Amino acid sequence: MILVVSYPGEEHTDDVVSRLERAGREVVRIDLADFPAASGLSCTWEPGAPDAYRVHTPQGEVDLARARAGWWRRVRAHTLDPLVRDPDAVAFALSETNEAVSGMLDALGCPWMNPREADAAAHHKPLQWAVARQVGLTLPRTLVTTRPDDARAFIAELGVGKVVFKAFIAILEAWRETRLVEAQDLEQLDSVRFAPVIFQEYVPGVDLRIIAVGGKLYTAELDAQDTSYPVDMRMVIGEAKVRPAELPRALEDRLLALQRRLGLVYGAIDMRRTPDGEYVFFEVNPAGQWMFAQERTGLPISQAVADHLAVMADAGAREVVRR
The missing domain is CATH 3.30.470.20 (ATP-grasp fold, B domain)
Structure with missing residues (x-):
């Protein structure tokens, strides 16, 4: 079994999963946003029995212990039952969910694309x-700073129109393109103190x-x-x-x-x-x-990803046999 951790409608995941399924591979896909509001889990450690990591999916209950390879791609945050409203209860429930789900995934022991800690x-x-x-x-000359004077000095040395500024990561709530620093931007440099900014030499x-x-x-x-x-x-x-x-x-x-x-x-x-x-x-x-x-x-990239996951799953299966 190949475990895919992603969300519905992610087109890259959809393409690869369809290729794996056409090749006869068993694929189980879970969305972290389903836990705990829409999907249950039960993990057990019993004397004389193998560890079990059972989750509910649209296809029914699945024991993730059967996973021989995992794909960690573009996950969403956990969501709670709307009945949980108190801020302290929300924080506690989300923390407990993260501990349980993350620990369950890390306990599987199968190879991952990518290993979750390395990915993070x-x-x-x-x-x-x-x-x-x-x-x-x-690398281009780069400055990450919350100090306006350092930003001014970096821009002055390279020149206006020869420096870009960008965000660390593109988030849906505040997506920002890479922009050249123009003369009018110099008046806004004091705002650098509110959050770190990446400045880089513009490379044509x-x-x-x-x-x-x-x-x-x-x-x-x-x-x-x-x-x-x-x-x-x-x-x-x-x-x-x-x-x-x-x-x-x-x-x-x-x-x-x-x-x-x-x-x-x-x-x-x-x-x-x-x-x-x-x-x-x-x-x-x-x-x-x-x-x-x-x-x-x-370029056959989707097929390459599918093929590599299949190879990882085969290697994971051989490792289980050796145990």
């Missing part, structure tokens, strides 16, 4: 950048979305230089010129080393190739999207 740590960009430099990747060139699945890389080149918003290719995917691309072998080795150091099986890596051929690393998203690149290039 790798979402932190300062860690990514530190490891990226250690494996030999090139062609964007690369590199999908790492296990030890393989699938690269799409997204040329947004002549679009209406070349600063952030996410804003102009439909305008960009998209095609498959090849990376230098030495760069591939460094990217795979980054994945290993971060403990990631899957990652969506963003880089930019400058006009003089330098490759600059921006970030790796442990749950990044690939469908937009797959649809425009024909």
